[in-house]
Amino acid sequence: MNNPIPLYSTADIREIEQLAAARPNPPNLMEKAGLAAAHITKNKLLSNDKSNLLVLAGPGNNGGDAFVTARYLRAWGFQVTTIFTGDPSKLSQDAKQALQNWLNAGGELHNDIPSSGSWHVIIDGLFGIGLNPDKYPLDEKYQRLIAAVNHMNLPVLALDIPSGLSADNGIAPSTAIKATITATFIGLKPGLLTHDGCEYAGEIILCDLDLDAVSMKSPQSWLLDQSLIKTLLPAPRPANSHKGIFGSVGIIGGASGMVGAALLAGSAALKLGAGRVYLGLLANQPSTVDPAQPELMLRPVDELFELDHLTCLIVGPGLGKEISACLCLEETLQTSLPVVLDADALNLIAHHSELASALRSRHAPSLLTPHAAEAARLLGTDIATVQNHRMQAAEDLARNFNCSVVLKGAGSICAFPNGHCYFNASGNPGLSSAGTGDVLSGMTGALLAQGLTSENALLLAVYLHGAAADALLETLAGPIGMTASEIIDSARHLLNQWVYGHHARFRYSHAYSIY
Template identity: 50%
Template sequence: MPLPKPQAMSQPILCAAALRDIEQRQRQADPPLMERAGQAASQLALRLLADRPRLLAPLIIAGPGNNGGDAFVVARLLRQAGFPPRVIFVGHADQLPGDARKAHDQWIAAGGTTLDADALPTDEAACALVIDGLFGIGLTRPLTDAHATLVRRINAFDCPILALDIPSGLDAATGRVLGVAVRATHTLSFIALKPGLLTLDGPDHCGEISVHDLELGSEIAACAAPGCGRTVSRELFAGALRPRPRNSHKGSYGSVGILGGAAGMAGAALLAGRAALALGGGRVYLGMLERLAVDPQQPELMLRAPEEIFGLADCLAIGPGLGQSAEALALLTRAVDGKLPLLLDADALNLCAAHPDLLDRLASRGHAAPVVLTPHPAEAARLLQTDIASIQADRLAAAQALARRSNAAIVLKGCGSIIALPDGRWYINTAGNPGLASAGSGDVLSGMLIALIAQGWPAAEALLAAVHLHGNAADACVAAGSGPIGLTASELIPLSRSLLNRWVIAAAEIGMGTATSKAAPRPLPIR
């Protein structure tokens, strides 16, 4: 099985306040940031035009703000390169911001002209390329009337669509579609990534995302504004990717305890247990509420009465197939009041939502025994006493609020899963595909994660690694032709094991991992 395409190094994701701060400090830059953005976009546009019929002209949509100014710079540079574009200007020149007005005037001085939206071609195949410079990251209200109609007409063109900074109509902070949004085939994000490109509706509207830092690498690296995050990549947990010493035994790799598997839901706990074995847990104990003698597919799993697990495990995952019975609540209460590292998923989260005092007790546990919660949006809504729409309206804010409320590390699952730590740090995972939207996928993630914690991984690194590995395993399945349609959770398990071993080997080869004792380096402690 070939590896999926290697993930890029972790990239910064900047909030609007950080971007405004950088732009403000660069107001006197030479060349100006708008000129740099136009240069970067024109270079990408020329690459996209290289494969298009030369007889077809590019079409540029310029809006009434700075995004429109970027578009005018691109128009001027494409004209200089021999690809004179048709420019649709939705605005008034005398109302443009200063830099955008200058870019407009330079376009006109270079011999360019502008047309209004009525001049938009009606032939869907009439353009070599459409460049969307209508609205940028400052848009916060839904597009309506003429603007919404224009976006729908842009989406109808049968050619590449390049969005400047962000597809028009997409909320840069949340990934929400504001009424209607451009469906780009390519998005060039200026300075850094924005959260909305990577989560919720963003991935369905951005196409292939590239980033140009506009020669501001040192400014971006020094940015310490609250609310900025990073994409997940292997470098964030590289220190824990280490080969096993030859002189080891099953006790070297921890004892996993998994509580769940009520009547009719035994499969959830079995999937979690199988994933924990595949990811290297030394011993895996299943405390099944529906009593089974053995898992015939995975006889290495040790099935015990639920109450026995507390005396056998080094860490606990509770929730896969747990149900919400009185017995389930008693087990969860004992787990919350205990001292073992703890992962809560599925019905354990629903029970916490129904009994908020459990969340209070989780929050007061301190950090000696870390807690990880793995909700999907509906579970997060119950925990935060709101609705799914409110969670999805701002996934990042919801994950951060839940991390603060529970004093736990959180992954809010979904398109662009968000990892939030109680100290305010956050990350977005870009690996994965719709094949993960299947029954049991979350149970497999829980088993993977608790196995890493059992082996001595710090909870933050374990969460980052498990989520990233889970997504990459799904991508490997799709690359091999198994999915995304019909991809099953159990298919993720052997690929996750294979990928983890390959990552450990690769880390050792480049000197990132070391054969050490059970305890791993702790660059990302939960503080």
């Protein structure tokens, strides 16, 4: 089984670099980084008829990497134009050496993009992890340079991180290089995987520079990807099964005018494998059957609390903020069932300290699925603060409320009370439409009902939800106009594919042939 891929902050990477530098025969990491990037550029972006490169070298070690990359590509016969924006006397020893080697190899330097010249590929070595654009914004000169590069609309390979992007939190306050590929060194950085990072990083290729980072620094965050998900899947179902073994999900919500949200969560829970799904609706005179999904059992909300065989509860889809919603939430928090809290359940907790205390003191698992605005209300801050520090916000929510949390948005982040974080690699802008959050809560409930731990249910639901949307892109059912209902069907298809592969089909066709 593959180990999950770790993520490292800027401080972690610096610590790993220092440990490597303190070895008896320290590796030349800049040389390795530049060589790795040159190979990727040659193999993935260049060809015989696309052989002209523009290399941008900035004032620090990211610029040093750029000189090494430029030197190798020139030696391999490509036409390389290099611009350098720094001061040679202020370079580190390694970067000075890389610059000297470039000049010794016959390379030239420009101090701006030459007005005459045309290129096929650009290498971005302006800034790496040494840029903190939140605290020290890029000046106009760099903003202009980055805008000029993006305007050229050429394939770009970013060294370590697209320049302008923060490696730790994925924000690009002014602008950033829009990379086709980011060759990132030593370890993955959180900023590549969330918020603006999803816009700028392009394809991410990890170059470990022959360092075994995990043995040097134990990680607290990992990538939530397909290989991790494979280890979390529910077991294939026993042939001799009945609905009772796949759990019963109770969903509380659906106040007047918002019944659809609860129905969507219900369909998601049903189609992701819950044995039974009950909806406790708050609407006055709610319907007793959903003709589009008659398998759902619709009840007035009071009757839901009388059921004694529920496996978990989902509270929030279409819940509203009336006093009746508050009372239902209070009663839910007092149960000993695993609970998924979404939408207005989160807003009520943010506004009523006694509900927040009841949540904190629960012994059964609680899972929160806020988007940035809901997270901001729960943390008593504003949306920008959450979005500028997404990992911190997710961690704070998990710790403050003693819950498993997914902070939704581009690059959703799952955080747990033990401090562990996972950055989701799936998903696309098709998910930005009404009802997709209700679907995620229903999917999470279905997996809880089938016996997954709260951590595994949340991780699998978050990844599957994004992967279902990604699969819809392949059929052009999005991103424009992708609907929450389509995500449910796509997720069901994927989950069966992952759990059974071709095995299920073989089994049933064999059984059929003997009759």
